[in-house]
Amino acid sequence: MANQTSTGMDLQKAKPSIVEEFVAGAKKGFYIGAEMIAPAMVMAYVLIQFLDITGLMKIVGSLLEPVMAVFGLPGEAIFALVAAFFAKAAGCATAATLYSKGVITAAQATILFPACVTMGTLIGHFVRIVIVSNVNKKWHPLLICVPLVDAAVVMVLTRIVLNVMGLNG
Amino acid sequence: MAEQNQEKYKVTWKGWLALIILIISFSGIFAKIDGPLRALDFQVLTGDFGQVAKGVIFTGKGGTGARDGFMFALTLFPTLMFALGCIQVAESLGALRAAEVLFRPILRPLMGIPGATGLAFVSSVTSSDVAAVMTKGLVEDKMMTEEERAIFVAYQYAGSAPVTNTFGTGAALLPISVLPVGIIIALIFVVKFMGANLVRLYIRWQAGKNKAEGSALHG
Numbered sequence: 001m002a003n004q005t006s007t008g009m010d011l012q013k014a015k016p017s018i019v020e021e022f023v024a025g026a027k028k029g030f031y032i033g034a035e036m037i038a039p040a041m042v043m044a045y046v047l048i049q050f051l052d053i054t055g056l057m058k059i060v061g062s063l064l065e066p067v068m069a070v071f072g073l074p075g076e077a078i079f080a081l082v083a084a085f086f087a088k089a090a091g092c093a094t095a096a097t098l099y100s101k102g103v104i105t106a107a108q109a110t111i112l113f114p115a116c117v118t119m120g121t122l123i124g125h126f127v128r129i130v131i132v133s134n135v136n137k138k139w140h141p142l143l144i145c146v147p148l149v150d151a152a153v154v155m156v157l158t159r160i161v162l163n164v165m166g167l168n169g
Numbered sequence: 170m171a172e173q174n175q176e177k178y179k180v181t182w183k184g185w186l187a188l189i190i191l192i193i194s195f196s197g198i199f200a201k202i203d204g205p206l207r208a209l210d211f212q213v214l215t216g217d218f219g220q221v222a223k224g225v226i227f228t229g230k231g232g233t234g235a236r237d238g239f240m241f242a243l244t245l246f247p248t249l250m251f252a253l254g255c256i257q258v259a260e261s262l263g264a265l266r267a268a269e270v271l272f273r274p275i276l277r278p279l280m281g282i283p284g285a286t287g288l289a290f291v292s293s294v295t296s297s298d299v300a301a302v303m304t305k306g307l308v309e310d311k312m313m314t315e316e317e318r319a320i321f322v323a324y325q326y327a328g329s330a331p332v333t334n335t336f337g338t339g340a341a342l343l344p345i346s347v348l349p350v351g352i353i354i355a356l357i358f359v360v361k362f363m364g365a366n367l368v369r370l371y372i373r374w375q376a377g378k379n380k381a382e383g384s385a386l387h388g
Binding site: 015016018021022023024025026027028029030032033036037038040041042043044045046049087088089092093095096097099100106107109110112113114116117118119120121125126128129130132133134135136139142143146147149150151153154157158161162165167 | 233234235237238239241242243245246249250251252253254255256257258260261262297298300301302304305308315318319321322323325326327328329331334335336337338339340341342345346347348352353356357359360361363364365367368371
C-alpha cells in the first residue's frame with residue numbers, strides 16, 4: 001500500500017526531463033553490467049575453462065546428449081541451464097561462453113536465451129515473487145514447477161521459430 | 170486505492186507513441202531495410218565496435234578464462250546502458266500505462282484474472298518486486314481471489330520482469346542471438362501466459378474434483 005501512495009505522490013512531484021530519465025536508466029544499466037554481468041561472465045568463463053581442461057564437459061555432455069537432443073541442443077548445453085537455475089545472468093553468460101568455445105552454435109545459443117531468462121534465478125525469485133505476494137502455501141510446489149515447464153516449452157518454441165525462419169543452419 | 174490512482178492517470182499520445190516506438194525498435198523489423206527508418210531499430214542504434222584488425226574488436230582473439238570473460242563483459246556495457254535508458258524513458262512517457270489500457274479488458278479471457286490487476290500486470294514487465302507487492306495488496310483489498318492470485322503469480326514468477334531481464338541478465342546473449350530481441354521477449358511472454366493457464370486449469374480441475382467428492386459424501 002505504501003508503495004501505491006508513493007506512486008501517487010510521484011505524479012505530483014516535478015517530473016524529471018527525458019534526458020534525465022535516459023541518463024538514470026543508462027546508469028542503472030551500467031551498474032547491472034558491473035554488479036551482475038561482469039562477475040557472472042568471469043565466473044562462467046573460468047568454470048567452462050575448468051570443465052573443458054578436466055574433460056568433465058565432454059563426459060557430462062555425452063551422458064546428457066539424448067535428453068538435450070529433444071531441444072536441438074548438445075549435452076554440454078545443460079551447464080547453461082544449471083547455471084541459470086542459480087542466476088539468470090550466470091546462465092546466459094555460460095551459454096555465451098559455450099558459444100565462444102564453439103561448443104554450441106549461435107542458433108543453439110538463441111534457443112537457450114529465452115529458457116535461461118524464463119527459469120533463471122528460480123529460488124531468488126521464489127522469495128521475491130511467490131513469498132512476497134503471499135500465495136497460499138498449498139500452491140507453492142506447483143508454482144515452482146511452472147518456470148521449469150515454461151522453459152522447456154520455450155526451447156521447443158524457439159527451435160520451431162528458427163526452423164520456420166530458416167535460421168537453424 | 171489502486172483503482173483511484175488508475176483513474177487519475179490519463180494515457181497521453183506520448184505514452185502510445187513511446188510504446189509503439191519501443192515495440193518497433195526491439196522487434197527488429199526495420200533493421201535490414203534501407204533509408205531513415207533504420208534509425209528506429211535498437212540493434213542499428215547500438216552500433217558496432219571498431220576493429221583493431223580485420224574482424225577483431227578490442228577484446229582480441231583467442232583469449233581464455235577470467236580475463237577473456239571480463240573483456241567480453243566490457244563489450245556488453247553499451248548495450249545495457251542504451252537499453253535500460255530507452256526503457257526508462259518509455260516508462261516515464263507512460264508507455265506502460267498505454268499497455269495497461271490494451272491489456273486491462275483481455276486479462277480475464279487471457280488468464281482468468283480480473284482487470285483490476287492491470288497496473289500490477291504492466292509493472293511486472295519491468296519490475297518483479299513492485300508487481301509482487303501490488304498483488305499482495307490486491308488480495309488484501311478483496312479485488313482478486315486466492316485462486317486468481319496463484320494464477321497471476323505463476324505468470325509473474327516465470328522470467329520475472331521479462332523486458333528488464335532479457336536486456337539486463339541476458340546481455341551476454343544479445344550479440345550472439347540470431348533472432349531479434351523483440352522475438353525473444355515475445356516468446357517468453359507466450360510461455361508465461363501458457364504457464365499461468367496451466368495453473369488455471371489445475372485449479373479448475375482441483376475445484377471440480379473437490380466438488381465431486383463433496384457431492385459423493387452428501388449423496
